[in-house]
């Protein structure tokens with residue numbers, strides 16, 4: 001067990017989780033108190049000693065699955081015919097079902113079912129939310145459709161895809177809804193329909209996870225936990241690169257953004273309030289001294305309140321840097337209380353002000369959506385032209401840059417070999433309080449090919465590499 | 481000291497008996513905290529039952545709850561102990577001419593002038609206690625260091641009185657709404673428990689337990705609607721307390737089967753922002 005645990009912890013560290021020595025020891029103690037059979041409690045207990053940041057939980061869970069999924073009675077693998085425990089339950093269920101006249105023609109078992117029968121049983125399982133049956137069906141589906149062969153160097157996603165393709169879960173939703181309408185004998189109201197759909201979505205999602213877990217268990221059995229964990233290793237949310245995030249990772253990034261902004265807002269507010277203690281507040285001290293018979297026992301101080309900066313964001317929203325611009329804008333607007341004013345401009349080869357989009361709604365995602373669909377950022381051909389965009393910016397809005405403004409330029413400075421018009425940045429710098437450039441590309445790519453970030457950067461107070469949420473957070477803290 | 485809990489299951493059952501519905505994570509970590517003698521840092525969105533967990537554990541074990549509510553500016557004198565400055569001043573003035581300074585000194589630094597604050601109280605307690613350090617993310621880093629010191633040693637040294645060591649290791653809960661990153665040292669010292677919005681089934685149970693006079697059917701509807709709303713991209717998701725407020729309102733209105741119109745008229749109890757309300761109304765096709 002301790003060997004297993006130490007392998008497990010090594011893999012957590014490999015996945016980027018910061019596990020200290022104390023925590024390692026705590027985990028060792030923890031597992032002596034909670035039996036592995038109480039699998040969920042065991043998982044959370046172990047997690048409580050090892051994971052101190054909720055954003056890391058998913059990575060933890062993945063590694064946990066790989067290392068501990070082969071243990072615990074209800075998680076035995078069915079290898080051909082060797083099956084017990086849950087499989088028996090399942091056979092029992094299957095028999096019950098066929099007695100109700102819904103299932104197959106007899107006790108031939110799983111393997112004897114026709115595909116149509118299997119789909120029927122799956123539909124009933126989903127309709128009734130029957131967890132045990134769903135799990136057994138997931139196993140059967142993997143056995144039947146995944147086409148897994150020992151030793152084949154194929155990833156889990158491939159098998160998952162093959163299995164799900166044969167199950168047509170999209171079509172399943174319509175069937176489930178029809179069945180529900182039949183059950184209630186008529187139409188559902190809009191609200192009822194929505195709730196039913198959400199419920200079935202939830203169950204289908206659960207079923208998919210069962211399928212995924214089954215595939216994973218088989219792969220672990222075939223390849224061993226260590227190798228398996230390695231193929232599953234993914235960056236932590238804060239380390240995901242904006243420029244290469246998958247859709248799934250984007251979702252996680254978005255989720256990570258909310259707690260981050262709350263944290264930053266609180267931190268910034270605190271910083272401003274407690275920058276330093278001001279001079280003695282004489283009047284207030286005297287007022288309080290009355291309580292002590294005139295002894296100034298409780299000195300009171302004035303707190304200086306430094307002014308909030310004005311922020312101007314100028315963001316490239318073309319292709320590969322769009323996600324980065326979106327995130328930075330979201331973060332900036334979520335923190336807009338921390339600034340006296342925020343103005344936002346977006347460009348590709350033309351430039352457009354989008355400040356109003358944010359003013360008209362409290363909903364930042366909606367404003368971002370409008371930027372993507374409505375902002376007028378194309379001038380000639382929709383290929384990045386920083387030079388032209390900056391020129392227009394200076395013509396139209398240059399006069400509004402003032403000594404209170406902090407200006408942030410966002411982009412990879414890949415200018416398609418157009419004229420740079422770097423003088424604009426120089427002019428802006430002369431009028432503004434601070435000017436920064438944020439580049440989502442790795443530093444080693446800067447100034448290669450058509451990137452001219454240094455040409456712009458020399459006129460700023462600093463160019464920052466902002467490839468991920470971690471770096472964005474660090475920059476924003478620096479900003480205020 | 482004998483362990484407080486028999487098994488993980490006994491924590492779950494015990495909490496249920498005092499109307500707190502725990503999931504595997506909550507029960508497992510509480511059990512472990514007792515066995516390892518470590519504090520639990522409970523983190524998660526507001527209104528998800530973090531504070532209530534500590535209260536309910538106290539109730540279930542028959543321990544006294546000692547609560548330190550944190551706020552910005554909380555310091556040693558409010559968290560640990562303080563000399564009663566006013567009383568000391570008066571004593572000094574009253575005795576100006578009679579006693580020698582050293583007499584006065586011994587006198588004014590005696591128990592009579594010591595104001596015990598929650599941390600000291602928890603350490604000196606004779607009977608079983610649960611110490612709740614609520615919303616610890618609000619204090620400054622220096623105060624956090626003070627907490628860490630006490631949670632590591634379970635002892636306090638007061639220069640004028642010497643070192644006071646705990647007679648028993650209390651069960652300690654720290655809660656955080658995660659408005660700032662707590663120090664690594666504090667996190668290392670604690671077991672970490674993230675409490676999120678409950679799964680639908682558990683939320684339904686919570687509603688059934690906490691809302692008087694609600695029917696199974698209404699509780700089910702409430703929990704489902706809340707789940708659907710939480711899936712939306714909102715400024716602020718409804719918390720468990722808001723779910724409970726909403727359910728209570730529906731019961732008061734004599735509603736037993738929510739229709740679209742009623743949902744729309746009461747959404748403002750569940751959601752705080754106008755844009756969120758509009759979005760939810762639209763999504764649930766109750767517009």
Ligand SMILES: Nc1ncnc2c1ncn2[C@@H]1O[C@H](COP(=O)(O)OP(=O)(O)O)[C@@H](O)[C@H]1O
Pocket residue numbers: 499500501502525526527528529530531532533655686690720721724
């Ligand atoms: N698991 C639960 N069981 C019973 N009641 C709960 C549960 N979770 C939350 N509540 C109720 O929700 C409300 C908010 O809980 P509270 O502990 O104040 O939240 P937090 O401290 O996380 O902000 C309380 O009325 C509490 O009783």
Ligand SMILES: [Mg+2]
Pocket residue numbers: 527530531532614655
């Ligand atoms: Mg609370």
